[in-house]
Amino acid sequence: KQEVTQIPAALSVPEGENLVLNCSFTDSAIYNLQWFRQDPGKGLTSLLLIQSSQREQTSGRLNASLDKSSGRSTLYIAASQPGDSATYLCAVRSSNTGKLIFGQGTTLQVKP
């Protein structure tokens, strides 16, 4: 059974810092891995999607990497801003079931 874990559960950093969020998964049989952002009380916004054949994807200040063999992904946020404060969820799409399996998220607070 695929399990997705995100560490840390919460993170607080001063504005301007570069930071890394971690995601690990137990089964490498995946189609892709996706990072989402969730603001309090809101839905999910897709940030980056990495196909299983890819190593990384970039969008603006965000860079996501994928190491399928070791079951790990990282989300790198450069020059963090208070507006980056949110919960970041990692999800893998299982190639066995086609379903999206989520981690519990990392809640990020960027202090001005």
Place this chain on the structure above:
Amino acid sequence: DAMVIQNPRYQVTQFGKPVTLSCSQTLNHNVMYWYQQKSSQAPKLLFHYYDKDFNNEADTPDNFQSRRPNTSFCFLDIRSPGLGDAAMYLCATSRDDSGGLNTQYFGPGTRLTVL
């Protein structure tokens, strides 16, 4: 511009009183999903529709049902809400692909409170 719309955004119901949550999409995607997300937890898939075919997750309580009258709309019916059903309910859509290339698009969610 809204692609996946959920109504209402906030729903309050009483213990045991049936409630229906609504999802609509303008993307013409053939797959629609309902997820339940409790506070500080990961979203959990309840069921999904592949076109008109309904696919229930094994651990989804019988209290939860769904209807998809057409491509654009999907409803989540909670027959007898309990306090434990208070959660954010997320609707998502995708265009089916066998290669797993397509992403799911999520709506803003409906936060359900059970009194």
